Amino acid sequence: MAQSLQGYGLSRKNPRRSKATKPDKSHGRGVLVFVAIIIIVLAVGGYIISQPPHQPGNIGEMAPDFTLHVVASTGLSDQTVTLSSFRGKVVVLEFMASWCPNCQQMAPSLEYLNQEYRGQDVVFLSVATTLEGATAESTAAFIKQYNSTWTYVLDTDNSVFSTYRVQGTPTILILDRTGTIVSRTQGIVATAALSDAIDRALS
16 A cells, blocks of 8 residues: 555645745655665665574585484483494484474384394484483383384484474484485375485485
8 A cells, every 4th residue: 555645744735835945856866766775785785694694404415413422221321423423324314302292103114114224324313302301211211112223312402403403303314325414304204205215315
């Protein structure tokens, strides 16, 4: 909707204004053009300045490295795992939470795939969060309940979750032999779809 100029105390005619005092329209247009240019410059500058810094974790990018402590069915251990140590192998990297129903539903599928690709250059690694009450103990109970035989690590301060911009669990990334992210999914994923993605990364 066009806005009325009269709402701002202006009108098309002002009978009290004489021709002698009539402002120079060309000067007014020049001011308006100048103001418009300033607004555009500020807008463009603001757009550039407000752009977020580059964030990792997207398909086609190298997976950010991390080192975290292993959590097993018996609890948190002193052993650590470094992601980059798996270079040369395909990595199925899951971000999960022990209380997450979708993670619970995906656990049997991941275990099935872990067994299917055993002996091949495929590593399954789950990063467990401590958000919303999850702990090393609840993660250990999860591992025990679902008989998971792959490696879990605990993101104690959730810094790795933040680095990878995980918005929901499970988030599953597949890394190729160079450590490049070739697949990223969130939520429940069909076993066959994960298998196809793993096969493509292996080829």
